[in-house]
Amino acid sequence: MTDLPPAVKNAWHLVALSTAVRRGGRLGVVVAGRSVVLFRGDEGLGALIDRCPHRNYPLSLGRVEGGAIECPYHGWRFDPSGACVAVPGCDLPAAAGRLAATPVRVAERHGGIFVCLSPGGPAEPPLPPDLGDPGLDHFWWRQGTWKGRAYDAIENVLDPFHTNHLHDGFIRRSDRRLPVNLKVNSFADGIEMVIEQTKPDLGLMSRFLERDRTRSGTRYYPPTIVQARWDGKQGLTLCVTAFFTPATDDSFTPFACFTTRKGVTPAWLKEAAIRTFLRPVVAQDRRALARQSAVMAEFGRPHFVEGPGDILGSRLHRLWMGDSLEPGSDPTVEAML
Numbered sequence: 001m002t003d004l005p006p007a008v009k010n011a012w013h014l015v016a017l018s019t020a021v022r023r024g025g026r027l028g029v030v031v032a033g034r035s036v037v038l039f040r041g042d043e044g045l046g047a048l049i050d051r052c053p054h055r056n057y058p059l060s061l062g063r064v065e066g067g068a069i070e071c072p073y074h075g076w077r078f079d080p081s082g083a084c085v086a087v088p089g090c091d092l093p094a095a096a097g098r099l100a101a102t103p104v105r106v107a108e109r110h111g112g113i114f115v116c117l118s119p120g121g122p123a124e125p126p127l128p129p130d131l132g133d134p135g136l137d138h139f140w141w142r143q144g145t146w147k148g149r150a151y152d153a154i155e156n157v158l159d160p161f162h163t164n165h166l167h168d169g170f171i172r173r174s175d176r177r178l179p180v181n182l183k184v185n186s187f188a189d190g191i192e193m194v195i196e197q198t199k200p201d202l203g204l205m206s207r208f209l210e211r212d213r214t215r216s217g218t219r220y221y222p223p224t225i226v227q228a229r230w231d232g233k234q235g236l237t238l239c240v241t242a243f244f245t246p247a248t249d250d251s252f253t254p255f256a257c258f259t260t261r262k263g264v265t266p267a268w269l270k271e272a273a274i275r276t277f278l279r280p281v282v283a284q285d286r287r288a289l290a291r292q293s294a295v296m297a298e299f300g301r302p303h304f305v306e307g308p309g310d311i312l313g314s315r316l317h318r319l320w321m322g323d324s325l326e327p328g329s330d331p332t333v334e335a336m337l
Helices: 150-158 204-209 265-299 315-320
Strands: 010-017 026-031 034-041 044-049 063-065 068-070 084-086 105-109 113-115 135-140 178-185 190-196 216-220 223-232 235-248 251-261 333-336
Touching: 010 026, 010 034, 010 135, 010 235, 010 251, 026 235, 034 063, 034 068, 034 113, 044 105, 068 084, 135 265, 150 216, 150 223, 150 235, 150 251, 150 265, 150 315, 190 315, 251 265
Parallel strands: none
Antiparallel strands: 010 113, 026 034, 034 044, 063 068, 105 113, 135 251, 178 190, 178 333, 190 216, 216 223, 223 235, 235 251
16 A cells, blocks of 8 residues: 555546547556556446455456456456456355455546545545536547656646746746746635736747737646646636546656637647647656656655745645645735746
8 A cells, every 4th residue: 555645545536548448448557556457348337456356366467258357367257346247167156245356436527537446535526627518629648657756746737936947948938037926826625826927928838829828827626636727818728637646655647638719720730739849848747757756765755945936835735635725815926937
């Protein structure tokens, strides 16, 4: 198991895109330190702890037969509820319940597959607005499993000050900073960083994809969802809903759903443009989080010093740990980004 806080372990987590588990397919994933197998059979989508109860063989190496997944060691089969439905060469005993695999709650929403390891978690995956809105264009981007802590990836997304340096020339520029107003809004169940500016950012991606952006807001939905929204004079420019699914203490699997207004530009062209400009930014973040993780491992634990740009303070970590905040808004902070 992991040292992740209970609020994270017991939450719903996005673990795969629907397209990754076709009918008759199976997929092994790791979430919060537990291995889970997803499979889609005649009875729909199922999720089980990836361990056959018979001889502890990984079910994710098996195959889907009808409505069940078959263990490749002895051929025992399990349906989505975990019930053992077949033991080849033998009749099932009257008390077959003791042969069951361990089921995991699973839900499919807006093209994503979510699991919850805890029976006491929310009944449904709590999802932010705009995700899956049929009046908007959407596409998903799965980015593999990264080295680093999910918490640090979330902090990275909410931190605007690294973009002038780590993403110099792509999002902002280190040699041409612009005046902005920063405001933090706290909610009982989240926190938001709002950036208001009179000129759009000067990086390549911002100039080509946004142009007239005047406001952006990035909100954290604990424990692992961040939604960033950019608005221009015509309203929504781009909305990115990012999921940082912890695999282990020091690795995570990010997913992102990109949302734009419907218009004359076809959805496929917008997707191609966003992927082209964002790919180097994603690579820079991935390297940075891996390097940060390596330094923390060398020194045994994080040693962070808060600076004047860290205006969220301890609130982000408190939400990660499952605490709530006092609702309210901070005074506006003038800065150069």
